[in-house]
Amino acid sequence: MSHDQPLRIEIAAPSRPYPVLVGAGTLPRLGAALDDAGLGPSRFVVSSPTVWGFWGETLHEAQPEAAPIIVPDGERHKTLGGVSRIYEALVKGGADRSAVLLTFGGGVIGDMGGFAAATYMRGIRLAHVPTTLLAQVDAAIGGKAGVNLPGGKNLVGAFHQPSVVVIDPGVLSTLPRREFRAGLYEVIKYGVACDAPLFEQVSRDLGPLTRRDPATLTPVIAACCRVKGGIVAADERETGGRRVLNFGHTVGHAIEAGTKYRRLLHGESVAYGMLAACAIAKARGALAAADCRTITAAIAQLGPLPPLNDLSADAQLEFLRHDKKSHDGRLHFVLPTGIGASQIVTDVSEAELLRALRDLGLGE
Numbered sequence: 001m002s003h004d005q006p007l008r009i010e011i012a013a014p015s016r017p018y019p020v021l022v023g024a025g026t027l028p029r030l031g032a033a034l035d036d037a038g039l040g041p042s043r044f045v046v047s048s049p050t051v052w053g054f055w056g057e058t059l060h061e062a063q064p065e066a067a068p069i070i071v072p073d074g075e076r077h078k079t080l081g082g083v084s085r086i087y088e089a090l091v092k093g094g095a096d097r098s099a100v101l102l103t104f105g106g107g108v109i110g111d112m113g114g115f116a117a118a119t120y121m122r123g124i125r126l127a128h129v130p131t132t133l134l135a136q137v138d139a140a141i142g143g144k145a146g147v148n149l150p151g152g153k154n155l156v157g158a159f160h161q162p163s164v165v166v167i168d169p170g171v172l173s174t175l176p177r178r179e180f181r182a183g184l185y186e187v188i189k190y191g192v193a194c195d196a197p198l199f200e201q202v203s204r205d206l207g208p209l210t211r212r213d214p215a216t217l218t219p220v221i222a223a224c225c226r227v228k229g230g231i232v233a234a235d236e237r238e239t240g241g242r243r244v245l246n247f248g249h250t251v252g253h254a255i256e257a258g259t260k261y262r263r264l265l266h267g268e269s270v271a272y273g274m275l276a277a278c279a280i281a282k283a284r285g286a287l288a289a290a291d292c293r294t295i296t297a298a299i300a301q302l303g304p305l306p307p308l309n310d311l312s313a314d315a316q317l318e319f320l321r322h323d324k325k326s327h328d329g330r331l332h333f334v335l336p337t338g339i340g341a342s343q344i345v346t347d348v349s350e351a352e353l354l355r356a357l358r359d360l361g362l363g364e
Ligand SMILES: NC(=O)c1ccc[n+]([C@@H]2O[C@H](COP(=O)([O-])OP(=O)(O)OC[C@H]3O[C@@H](n4cnc5c(N)ncnc54)[C@H](O)[C@@H]3O)[C@@H](O)[C@H]2O)c1
Pocket: 048, 050, 051, 054, 073, 074, 075, 078, 105, 106, 107, 108, 109, 111, 131, 132, 133, 134, 135, 138, 139, 140, 141, 142, 143, 144, 145, 154, 171, 172, 173, 174, 175, 176, 179, 266
C-alpha cells in the first residue's frame, strides 16, 4: 500500500469547516487524522457486519481504542430502530458529550451514524470513513444525515457536518462490482453537471477505474469531493445551488420508487435519470446532439442497465407528480447544457417527460 501524502480538500461549510483526506493508506493512519482534527480520546465506531468482516481488523489496528457498534446496513435497515441501537451502545459505553462517533461503512451507516451523532446528547463530534464509492464521492460530504420511515425515504434527518472525512480507496477492492459501478454513475453525474475535466478523466481512465486502481481512483474521488464541497459551502442547507447535484435524480427517484427500491441500485436509477435529462435537453435544443451522444456513450460504457420495459411510462409519471422535491407544484429539473454545464428549469412538461420515459424503453 502506498504511503504517499493523501490529497486534502477543505470543505468550507458555514456551520463547520473540515478537511477530507483522500488516498491509499489513509485507513491505517486513521488515528493520526482524528488526532489532527482535534477529536477527543472517547471514540466509538459504527459499522456493519459486512464492512467490519472485511476491514474491521484494519480499522481496529489503526484505532484500537474505538469501541465498535455493529448494526445491519442495506436500505431497509436505515431506520430509527438502527439509530436506537447506536444510542443504546453509546449509553452502555459511557459516551458523554465529548465522545466522537466514527462511521465506517456505506451511505446507510453514514446516514444513520450521522443522525445518531447529530442527536445524541444534542450533538457529538462525527467523523466519516466511507467504504462504498457512492459514500466516498457523495454521502460522506455535506452533513446530511437521516433515516427512512415506512412512508418514505429520508423523511427524518438533520444537518450535522463531520469534523473530518477519511477516504481510503483501497477499501473499495471488496465492494461488489454492481455497487462499485453504481457509484461510478454518480461520478459521471458530477462531471456532466459541473466538471468537464472530471468527465474527460473518467471517460479516458475507465479501464483502471473499473479495476479499482487506487492511484487512478484517488484524484477522481477527490475531484468529486471538491465539487460537492464547493456546492455545500455555497448552499449548506440545499435551498438553491445544491440542487444541480440532483442531475439525473428527478427521473431517477421516480424509477426507484416505481420499482419499490428493490430492482435497481440508486446509481443505476440515476443513470437512467441522466439519460432522460439528456434526451429532454437535446429535444429542446439546449444540449448539442454530439454532447448528448458523448454522455450517453459514457454511461453505456459501464455496461447494460437493468431493463425497464415492463414498467409503464404513465405510472412513472405519477411518481414524478409526487416528487417531494417539487416546489409550488413544479418539478425542478436539472438539464445539461453541455459537458460540465447545466441549468435548472421548472417548465419540463408532462409530454416531454413521457417522451423521455418511452425513449428509456418504458412501455405504455
Ligand atoms: N447524506 C447524503 O448526502 C447522501 C447522499 C447520497 C446517498 N445517501 C444515502 O446513502 C445510502 C446508499 O449508500 P450506499 O450506496 O453506500 O449503500 P449501503 O450503505 O447500503 O452499502 C451498499 C452495500 O455495500 C456493502 N459494503 C459497504 N462497503 C463495502 C466494502 N468496502 N466492501 C464490501 N461491501 C461493502 C454494504 O454492506 C451494503 O451491502 C442511501 O440510503 C442514500 O439515501 C446519502
